[in-house]
Structure formats: structure tokens, C-alpha cells
Amino acid sequence: MMEYEGILPVMKPAGFTSHDVVAKIRGILKMKRIGHTGTLDPQVTGVLPLCLGRATRMVEYLQELPKEYEATLVLGIATDTEDLTGTVTERLEEGVQVNREQVLRVLERFHGTISQIPPMYSALKQDGKRLYELAREGITVERKAREVTIHELELTGLKLEQTYPEISLRVLCSKGTYIRTLCVDIGQALGVPASMSVLKRTVSAGISAESCLTFEEITRLAADGTLQDYLIPVDKAVHHLSAVQVSDEKAKAALQGQRLSPSAVHPVPERQQIIRLYDSGGRFLGIYKREADSGAIAPVKVFAQNE
CATH class of the missing domain: 3.30.2350.10 (Pseudouridine synthase)
Structure with missing residues (x-):
């Protein structure tokens, strides 16, 4: 069974709570690790982004967006x-x-x-x-x-x-x-x-109603194996966070959860700033933060794996 990862933009119909929508999609996709990004009352319709797989670790950042x-x-x-x-x-x-x-x-x-x-x-x-x-x-x-x-x-x-x-x-x-x-x-x-x-x-979460999928569309796309193409990648979903690149020699250390010197990344973020970190090949490594006191680049949520 396929394990999805990313943000699924759902068009919530009337009569469903946010938890109902999560339960419905769990049934369609046959996976448990799904979270929503903000409660909607049952009678309210519209955009309800769902985080699938490891993307559930991004809920707090998506909720911050207008x-x-x-x-x-x-x-x-x-x-x-x-x-x-x-x-x-x-x-x-x-x-x-x-x-x-x-x-x-x-x-x-x-x-x-x-x-x-x-x-x-x-x-x-x-x-x-x-x-x-x-x-x-x-x-x-x-x-x-x-x-x-x-x-x-x-x-x-x-x-x-x-x-x-x-x-x-x-x-x-x-x-x-x-x-x-x-x-x-x-x-x-x-x-x-x-x-x-x-x-x-x-x-x-920066997702418009035009981008959302109905239950019927999600069911069809999952059945024909193309749903992953419609998921928003984890890093693209938090595009409001600045993108920073780590030097090749320090990328492995970053993935091991080590704190890095500010000189290892470009551009150097402000202190306390939350960033998206990438290697020189454009691979998303995870969410990192420049510490207020030491100024070091510290891991918050590591996504990529060491190869």
C-alpha cells in the first residue's frame, strides 16, 4: 500500500467536521498518519489542507499563514x-x-x-x-x-x-x-x-479553492495511482519561510542533527529566524533555525535522509 507524503488540498463539503474529513481520507488512502491544518465547522465549506505522512510535522507552520x-x-x-x-x-x-x-x-x-x-x-x-x-x-x-x-x-x-x-x-x-x-x-x-x-x-495555507480536490476526485486519483502528482511537496507548502543553502561539506552534518556555523549557509539568516534548508543540488533537508544566543544553525525538523 502506498504511503503518501505531502499536502493534500481538500474541498470540504457541508455536513462534515474537519475530523470527519480526516477519517474519510484515511479510509480512501488506507493510511493513518493524516492531520488537518485548522478546524472548520460542519456547515462551512471550502479549503481544508490535509498533511499526509511526515508532512504532519508541518501543521504548526501552515496554521500560521493567513x-x-x-x-x-x-x-x-x-x-x-x-x-x-x-x-x-x-x-x-x-x-x-x-x-x-x-x-x-x-x-x-x-x-x-x-x-x-x-x-x-x-x-x-x-x-x-x-x-x-x-x-x-x-x-x-x-x-x-x-x-x-x-x-x-x-x-x-x-x-x-x-x-x-x-x-x-x-x-x-x-x-x-x-x-x-x-x-x-x-x-x-x-x-x-x-x-x-x-x-x-x-x-x-496559501492554497486556493481552485486547487482543491473533492472526495470523488481523490478516490479516483488514488485508484489510478496518480494522486501523489496532486500533492503539494512539504517544502513548497511552507514557501513563506526563507530558503537557505548549506555548503556541500556541511550537508551531512546538518542531516545528522548537528548545529552549524552561520558561515556554512547562504544567505545567513537573522537570529531566531526559521528557515528551509537545501543542499547544493536543491534537495530539501528540513526546517532549521538560527539560534538567538549562539547564532548557530540548529535543526528543528529534519526531513531528508543521509545517503
Whole structure:
């Protein structure tokens, strides 16, 4: 049985948790070592990169990259989950009236670093228990606000003439951003309750929706033996890390986990910088870091093998 290695870009359908997707792909590929790069709620569709084989060691670096979403929020309705899958807790029976200029002014306030209070229906742990588990028991606890970054926030659609207006957005944001909470906070800034109605993740770990494969496509490609051609190589998946080359005489030492002098690599990285290390032939050796105190190049995750 083939053991795959690399990043598999999956198009997650609605109705599946991220763990469901991992279980599905494990069944298709007949391999256990698979990890996902960030949770998506069951009703959310879109990009879910899966790390196969030794690529699971790269999850932490992939999660650091910004994510892009297409979202729609409804004004005038609030729920306990902050989206329309939840129980309605408030509804403005008379409807809502807003105009385009009001919406654009409010959206301007959400650019850059903002503070969010994570929703109760989330997978965050507090005192050893998931928040959504507490929420299902009817328990609400105080959550600490955390800072996230909204790199881009673009208005893509407006339906203002209906009783409960809809606002559609494209959001490019840092990890840890709750789009449901962003939708609620936008409504609050407009002076009305709001809930997220639709969410699709369009970019994750630098992978776009156009590059993703459906379950059916993955099944077919695995059956005909060509799936490996569609996997993103481990080093290409972390292209945001600087590429550095090690001298031929020190490549073997690097693979043995030895710390190297900065003079053994080119270009010399900054102290504390995480890098991708290659030999003179372009072979990816692994993830290394220049230490803050000694300045040495130290291994973090070695991938290649000594020949």
C-alpha cells in the first residue's frame, strides 16, 4: 500500500467536521498518519489542507499563514451560536433599515488588529472542557478577549431591500479569527443583532479553492495511482519561510542533527529566524533555525535522509 507524503488540498463539503474529513481520507488512502491544518465547522465549506505522512510535522507552520473567507451575515437576527444553525435569541420583527454608506463606514472600523471574544460554541478549552460542551449544558462562562488581525475586508454584496438585510464579505485574516464573531460585531456596530448565514474558506495555507480536490476526485486519483502528482511537496507548502543553502561539506552534518556555523549557509539568516534548508543540488533537508544566543544553525525538523 502506498504511503503518501505531502499536502493534500481538500474541498470540504457541508455536513462534515474537519475530523470527519480526516477519517474519510484515511479510509480512501488506507493510511493513518493524516492531520488537518485548522478546524472548520460542519456547515462551512471550502479549503481544508490535509498533511499526509511526515508532512504532519508541518501543521504548526501552515496554521500560521493567513486565511481567506467568503461570508454572508444577516442583520436583525441573533442566535446562541452566532450563525443560523443555532437557536434564535433575538429577532427584530420590524426588520432593519441600513444603507450602503453606513455599512462601508462600519467595515472600516474592522481593518487591522481587532479584539474578539471567542464564541461559547467553539472548540477552545477552559478549565479542561471545550466551550461548546459547556454551552450545550446551558453554561456560559467569561471568555478573555484576544487580538486577531483583519488584513483585508471587502464588501462583495448587499441585499438591503429585504426585511433582514444581508451583507456579503471577503475576509483575509490571521489564524484564530472567528468569522461568526466578526459578523456579530459588525451588526453590533450597526446597532442591530446579526448572525452569519454562509461561510466558505477560499484560501488556507496559501492554497486556493481552485486547487482543491473533492472526495470523488481523490478516490479516483488514488485508484489510478496518480494522486501523489496532486500533492503539494512539504517544502513548497511552507514557501513563506526563507530558503537557505548549506555548503556541500556541511550537508551531512546538518542531516545528522548537528548545529552549524552561520558561515556554512547562504544567505545567513537573522537570529531566531526559521528557515528551509537545501543542499547544493536543491534537495530539501528540513526546517532549521538560527539560534538567538549562539547564532548557530540548529535543526528543528529534519526531513531528508543521509545517503
